[in-house]
Amino acid sequence: MHILIIEDDIDAASYMVKGLTESGHLVEHAADGKAGLGHAMTGDFDIMVIDRMLPERDGLSIVAALRAAEITTPVLILSALGEVDDRVEGLKAGGDDYLTKPYAFSELLARVEALGRRRKPEQSSNKLELADLKMDLMRHKVTRGGKTINLQPREFRLLEYLLRHTGQVVSRTMLLEQVWDYNFDPQTNVIDVHISRLRNKIDKGFDTHLVHTIRGAGYSLRETN
Amino acid sequence: MSFAALFVLIFIVAITSVYFITFAEIESQTDLELLHEMDELEIHHHVEDNKELIVRVNDRERYGEHLGHFYALLDENKKYISGNESLAELMSSIVQHSESIQYVEKPAGNKNDDVILRIAYKKLAKNMFLIVAQENSSLYELREHTLSAILYSVLITLFLGLIIGTHMGRLVLLRINRINEGMDHSVDTNFKQLIAVPETDDEFQALTLKLNSMLLRIESLLSGMRQVTDNIAHDLRSPLSRMRSRLEVTLLQTRSEEEYKNVMAQAVSDCDELLNTFNSLLNIAQVEAGVRGNDWQAVDLVELVNHLVELYQAVAEEKGQKFNWTASDPIKVEGNKDLLTQAMSNLIENAIKYTPNNGKIEVEVETLNEHPIIRVADSGPGIAEEDRQRVLERFQRLDSARSSPGNGLGLSLVRAVATLHDAELILSDNKPGLIVELIFK
Numbered sequence: 320m321h322i323l324i325i326e327d328d329i330d331a332a333s334y335m336v337k338g339l340t341e342s343g344h345l346v347e348h349a350a351d352g353k354a355g356l357g358h359a360m361t362g363d364f365d366i367m368v369i370d371r372m373l374p375e376r377d378g379l380s381i382v383a384a385l386r387a388a389e390i391t392t393p394v395l396i397l398s399a400l401g402e403v404d405d406r407v408e409g410l411k412a413g414g415d416d417y418l419t420k421p422y423a424f425s426e427l428l429a430r431v432e433a434l435g436r437r438r439k440p441e442q443s444s445n446k447l448e449l450a451d452l453k454m455d456l457m458r459h460k461v462t463r464g465g466k467t468i469n470l471q472p473r474e475f476r477l478l479e480y481l482l483r484h485t486g487q488v489v490s491r492t493m494l495l496e497q498v499w500d501y502n503f504d505p506q507t508n509v510i511d512v513h514i515s516r517l518r519n520k521i522d523k524g525f526d527t528h529l530v531h532t533i534r535g536a537g538y539s540l541r542e543t544n
Numbered sequence: 545m546s547f548a549a550l551f552v553l554i555f556i557v558a559i560t561s562v563y564f565i566t567f568a569e570i571e572s573q574t575d576l577e578l579l580h581e582m583d584e585l586e587i588h589h590h591v592e593d594n595k596e597l598i599v600r601v602n603d604r605e606r607y608g609e610h611l612g613h614f615y616a617l618l619d620e621n622k623k624y625i626s627g628n629e630s631l632a633e634l635m636s637s638i639v640q641h642s643e644s645i646q647y648v649e650k651p652a653g654n655k656n657d658d659v660i661l662r663i664a665y666k667k668l669a670k671n672m673f674l675i676v677a678q679e680n681s682s683l684y685e686l687r688e689h690t691l692s693a694i695l696y697s698v699l700i701t702l703f704l705g706l707i708i709g710t711h712m713g714r715l716v717l718l719r720i721n722r723i724n725e726g727m728d729h730s731v732d733t734n735f736k737q738l739i740a741v742p743e744t745d746d747e748f749q750a751l752t753l754k755l756n757s758m759l760l761r762i763e764s765l766l767s768g769m770r771q772v773t774d775n776i777a778h779d780l781r782s783p784l785s786r787m788r789s790r791l792e793v794t795l796l797q798t799r800s801e802e803e804y805k806n807v808m809a810q811a812v813s814d815c816d817e818l819l820n821t822f823n824s825l826l827n828i829a830q831v832e833a834g835v836r837g838n839d840w841q842a843v844d845l846v847e848l849v850n851h852l853v854e855l856y857q858a859v860a861e862e863k864g865q866k867f868n869w870t871a872s873d874p875i876k877v878e879g880n881k882d883l884l885t886q887a888m889s890n891l892i893e894n895a896i897k898y899t900p901n902n903g904k905i906e907v908e909v910e911t912l913n914e915h916p917i918i919r920v921a922d923s924g925p926g927i928a929e930e931d932r933q934r935v936l937e938r939f940q941r942l943d944s945a946r947s948s949p950g951n952g953l954g955l956s957l958v959r960a961v962a963t964l965h966d967a968e969l970i971l972s973d974n975k976p977g978l979i980v981e982l983i984f985k
Contacts, residue, residue: 535813
């Protein structure tokens, strides 16, 4: 993916550029708001990572300017503030996701890739599948190898989210946000418990395991390791 | 001083007005009497024949002398006709051609200068002058005595006022000084010593009590801060030094790539733990400072808990714990939904964490005496009564809990959120286990 990073903290930016490049992305960096907006307006990016507090021009106004110019490139807003109110503000301004500093790089990477995926046309919206796992959203039905799997409503949403991000790494925080609609960090392994229950239902008794744990990052739904 | 002066001034004004009002009243009484006498005599005045009037004036003069009343009648050339001769002589140079009654005050003359007369005179129709006088010396004496009495009392009042005022002022200053010294002493001893409370039940006592409660609060804040600083230093230093020695040892010699990876992964996880602790600390500090929680709204506690139970019930079930929760009709409080959710999740996580496998956890939301209450009860080891306040402080963990994961900040956040919502946080015994209640106002 072609990624633009607008971040004035040079150290943070350089390790972001390094990390994302090593993960196989093409990365450009702008160090202030003005240059950043110039880049964003001209270049064709798949995703932009924009710091909220920038010299020359603040991050939210860049997002607003982009949206006003009908540039719909997904934007991940970075912030040192981390208040829930700020988060709402950031999303209202036209941001697609919001990440609070300090963050783990794996979290950033997972979110960037999830956002990039959003641009591609979604799979036919009421049927999702991976290998022999099939999900029918209309009929609220999940089968694997033709065998019906009974899922609780929340497990259903969890699997739906994983299926929509097949092949990507999703972090625990992303799952908590997207599936349970919570914005706090639990101190316990609550997401792991739910994943393990889901795993029991869709992987138990099958040769190919679909739910994979990615150490230090989260989970991924895919056919091969 | 200025109070004494003001007091004396007010005193002088009051006394002087009493003086003037009284004497004006007495004078007008005298004048009324004179007018009355005058009217009585004037009835006998006839234009053709004044014999009757002349006789009457003589009569009155004779009877009135010992009462201090004097009468005289003058002709149109101001010559004596009848009555008191010396009065006539005194007045001959004074009377004027006036139709209405005139009043004058004169010393009696003829070696009787200390006798003051209040005199009324009038020109009658046939150009005669009728004069009536009343001895007024007693009134004068009274006036003089009153004046000197006023002067003396003013002087005495001023004198006493100064002495008492100065004394009272010094007394007040002395007591303020005592409080001042007490404050200095308290500050010098790091708020360990309080100000001695005066025994008299007055404003000074009330002030001292107030100041003492302030000093106590400062002391508790200071020691709280010291304790937090100590704890932070201790709790943050341990993972840091652990990480440092691990990295240091790894650098001692060349190792395999696998080993480096492991050590670095461990370092990353140590950092995460530290960052987590910092975030929690910051979060608590922001809640306590009231920086967070601006978007206040009506929050349905039942729905809030219901949602959390959906998340955590699975965790309890994994541990074989029985998780009891029955959703009821909405019970709403005004509050910040995110903070209440965070606080509730801390309580539920604690209950799950400290309750042994196959234990029991009960979550209830109800209204008691119009107070919404959230109650989380578990069948874990509970918290001894003497520790229940302590565990609410930052980094305070029971020794028995040290082995389990956690940073000792969960209940501190719950307390901060409770305080922000004006709710009471009560820990009690579930026999066995712990009951945590949040009681809203």
